[in-house]
Amino acid sequence: MCDFFCTFAANFNKSDMKKLLILACVAITLLACNQQPQSMENQAINTIMTRVSVREFTGEKISDAQIDTLLRAAMAAPSAINKQPWAFIVVTDEAKIAQLGDSLPYSRCSNHPACAIIPCGDLSKAIEGEMAAFWINDVSAATENLLLAAHAMGLGAVWTGLHPDMNRVKMVQRMLELPEHIVPLCVVPVGVPAEQPEVKDKYNPDNIRYIR
Numbered sequence: 001m002c003d004f005f006c007t008f009a010a011n012f013n014k015s016d017m018k019k020l021l022i023l024a025c026v027a028i029t030l031l032a033c034n035q036q037p038q039s040m041e042n043q044a045i046n047t048i049m050t051r052v053s054v055r056e057f058t059g060e061k062i063s064d065a066q067i068d069t070l071l072r073a074a075m076a077a078p079s080a081i082n083k084q085p086w087a088f089i090v091v092t093d094e095a096k097i098a099q100l101g102d103s104l105p106y107s108r109c110s111n112h113p114a115c116a117i118i119p120c121g122d123l124s125k126a127i128e129g130e131m132a133a134f135w136i137n138d139v140s141a142a143t144e145n146l147l148l149a150a151h152a153m154g155l156g157a158v159w160t161g162l163h164p165d166m167n168r169v170k171m172v173q174r175m176l177e178l179p180e181h182i183v184p185l186c187v188v189p190v191g192v193p194a195e196q197p198e199v200k201d202k203y204n205p206d207n208i209r210y211i212r
């Protein structure tokens with residue numbers, strides 16, 4: 001190894017030095033591009049700040065790959081003790097979507113979504129004891145990820161509430177033949193947007209208290 005470096009150094013001339021400097025610059029640029037902290041952050045922040053609830057859809061289908069991406073985004077959410085106590089029911093059957101729309105008008109399922117995704121708590125995977133209700137936080141985080149992913153993909157979606165209204169929860173459990181331990185949190189119709197609602201500026205400094 002030492003011999004190699006001695007020979008290398010002895011044969012080193014100005015032109016080699018130039019090449020080495022160019023190579024180093026290229027390597028540093030590539031490394032910097034690879035990390036992309038600035039552009040990635042801006043893209044994510046932009047998605048968060050421009051998401052809106054979309055309630056009217058064109059009726060166009062979306063691909064299985066798109067649905068797969070939405071579900072992967074949902075399951076990337078944090079969960080208490082990493083329990084991931086969730087299950088996702090994906091309804092693409094038009095008759096079933098219509099049935100959801102008829103029974104739950106506020107679910108917007110009559111407005112021609114491509115599918116309805118129902119994020120559920122899987123109570124068999126939830127923390128035992130008094131912390132069991134953490135599943136609601138976990139599935140809520142997954143639902144928000146799903147909404148953000150839909151927006152990032154140019155799709156529209158809206159969170160429509162079921163839980164804690166147990167009448168709605170039980171109605172959906174019956175309709176989708178879910179077992180007792182699978183508790184639907186909400187219905188998220190997803191599709192190609194047929195409306196472009198205004199982005200709401202909800203920032204309110206009064207909501208913030210710094211403890212410095």
Ligand SMILES: Cc1cc2nc3c(=O)[nH]c(=O)nc-3n(C[C@H](O)[C@H](O)[C@H](O)COP(=O)(O)O)c2cc1C
Binds near residue numbers: 159197
């Ligand atoms: C827990 C929860 C329940 C909601 N339920 C409904 C619903 O039943 N129907 C509906 O159209 N939108 C529903 N929404 C969407 C809200 O109305 C919407 O997020 C809010 O008006 C803010 O608008 P934005 O999402 O466009 O920022 C719900 C949202 C949350 C978080």
